[in-house]
Amino acid sequence: MIDIPKIEIPALRADGTTQRIVAPVGERGGVLIVDDTPSKLVALGAIVSGMALEIVTATSGEQALRQLLKRDFAVILLDVNMPMMDGFETAKLIRSRPRSANTPIIFVTAEAKSEAEHSSGYTLGAVDFIYSPIIPDILRAKVQVFVNLFYLHRQVLLQNEHLESLVEQRTAALTEEITEREQAQEEILRLNASLEERVQQRTAQLHAANQELEAFSYSVSHDLRAPLSAINGYSNLLGKEIAAGAASERSKHYLARIRAGAVQMGELIDALLSLAQVSRTGLRWESVDLSTLAQTVLNGYQERELGRVVQLDIQPELVVEGDPRLLLEVLDNLLGNAWKFSAKQARSEITFGHEKGSADETVYLVRDNGAGFDMAYSEKLFGAFQRLHTAAEFSGTGIGLATVHRIVMRHGGRVWAESAPGRGATFYFTLGNRLMEPG
Template sequence: MNPQQNRRILLVDDMPSIHEDFRKILAARPAARDLDDAEAALFGQAAAPSGDGFELDSAYQGQEGVARVEASVQAGRPYAMAFVDMRMPPGWDGVETVERLWRIDPRVQVVICTAYSDYPWEEVLARLDVQDRLLIVKKPFDMIEVSQLARTLTAKWDLARQAALQMNSLEEAVRELTATEAALRQSNKELEAFAYAVSHDLRTPLSIMNAFSNLLARELDGHASETVLHYLSRIQASAVVGSQLIEALLSLAQASRVELHMEPVDLSAISRQLLGEYRNVGPPREASITVQDGLWVHGDRRLIRTAMQHLLDNAWKFSSLRSHAEIEVGRLDGADGEAVFFVRDNGCGFDMAYAGKLFGTFQRLHAVHEFPGTGAGLVTVSRIVGRHGGRVWADSRPDEGATFYFTLPSASRQGPTRESHTEPQENRSAP
């Protein structure tokens, strides 16, 4: 038999003949075991484990049976099952015996054996109130019935024990994961607070550096060598870049820390407002803009505007080398009917093999001299969308433009949904 399997059985019955019958049925047969050992020795093989033998203990009254169960539990060798007679005068009957057995060891499988009962069976079942550890068999029963019950219920006890061990392991793993998650959340909060504090404190000295370098440039105008002016210009440029990085860090920290104020937000109106601002600055360019009407979402207006600003900044920036830029903002239905919003451009695009870097802090797929920026825009978008319970992803190919998709809780508004097109015009501008 499997050395790990519990085959310990307790028989509680006041009739000695019943114990003799059970022992004949359940105990290992020495003759058969000797024959197996002889065959193994003759052919030079290991003896096959026996599947017949059970370790059977006897008790002739309920009190004795309960005492045996208590001793077995204390010794760390519990019984897998117990056969319990219903009538055992003058002591406890089977129902009271089973009740007391389960107070000590609730896992033991029980078979009540009886020719008749002092209780209606409905009352017995209601009193014991157990469905998964109790069977009732009527006397007289066949040898095969006892053998099969012993095999099945001891195997069931082992399966229940394994399930309990696995459940304990899973619960422990969940507790560890929960503790780890709490520690990570606390660590992230501390890191975000530290980044915010450092960025905020660095803003002033960088502003002073930039201001005094400009004053110095004025004082040296016409009185300094080209090398000195070159050094000064590098200082000024670095101060500007440092200020931009600090503003990006503060924006990212704000996206993570600010309290959400949920309300209906019109993405269509926000997109048109931002695109209108872009047309008023920067060098002239030709561009076609398509913004779908009725793009309503439910979220924090300030953060969603920040996310759209970063997405549209990228669309304008990476399509700036096109002779005719195309920008589209719209919505489509996902496979499960979920609202999916998108910002699409016909710019330089990127290789999807590097898409994993898109939403990492200060990760860039293009050189700064090609397209300036801090690399914090998309991670800010991801943080904002994530705080609203959504997700963001991209699709692109080199030199074929890019589309950024994102999901947000939708908010319906009255009126039909239609597309609004801004026709291509000359002298459009962008940052």
């Protein structure tokens, strides 16, 4: 139900009794009386004065048209016989204006008109003719009909406006609701995509963990067994030498080999423990300045080899989100390798920086001008205990790059390398978004 504010307006019926007309607030019907004779204007006004109408008078067609420009009227009482512009001409002009084209016109005349004149009047928009002498009750009854129609028309217009307002409000509400639903759907799609990405990342991490476990099993059965075999063999030989009572140079050699095997065993065990710790330690996410970490690492190497000629190029303000302790270990391994494998150059060149990858991805890099390696063996780079150079050429356990790979994977990134023998190497890595790891 549409609630339009209304008021009751008292009006006279044709029989002289009072009735109350319900009209929209702010609307009061008016009657325009047009006659060139002042006495007739007064007489007509007196007849309709008790009908709760606003009475407006005009003494000519021109005045009537000016009044119609100001407001709307419920009905027009128009004298037919007027000088300059008679009632028919005035009616024609009234009908020609869109605003007053449908305003009811009652012609008032003292003379009976022919059928042709009646037809002309009705053609021009007249709804009725009133003849003198005027019977007040009849005039009031006819005027009241058009006043009632005026109020009903105004109420319909207001209802339409109210309905349009309600439709606009409802349309706006539905549009907002649809927009919210679309945004919710987009959020669901985004969360699904994020979840799928996390599943893929966790799957890759599990795959990497399985590979590390396989490498660990292999190392236990081979790499760790080898130094144990050396310790056992040379211990037996040393025992025989001592039993024979001769502590020769050969005995000292055996003892040195035992000690070297023990040291190697200790290094391998420490490396394995470090790799295991990387895989198990929870990540502490915070802002990390990689440039500062890189400078700290390289300063340490320079302090240990003061006489070495090295050209360093570290791009400043490379700040990321990640675990500062683990990212320091990444840079320590990568920059440590760059330092180690470029040691035989007359001047070592080591660079740490970044570049833009595909899809505007930030890629960090460590580049050196060292020994390099054959890309045919690049798949072995990041496996535990995998080495592309002999221990005699360069020391190491073969765990460093496996540790780098594991840390980068835990940060949602990836790591790879490009190189050629004798032409240095470049190691690249990315860091993804923060991952939800199992507690």
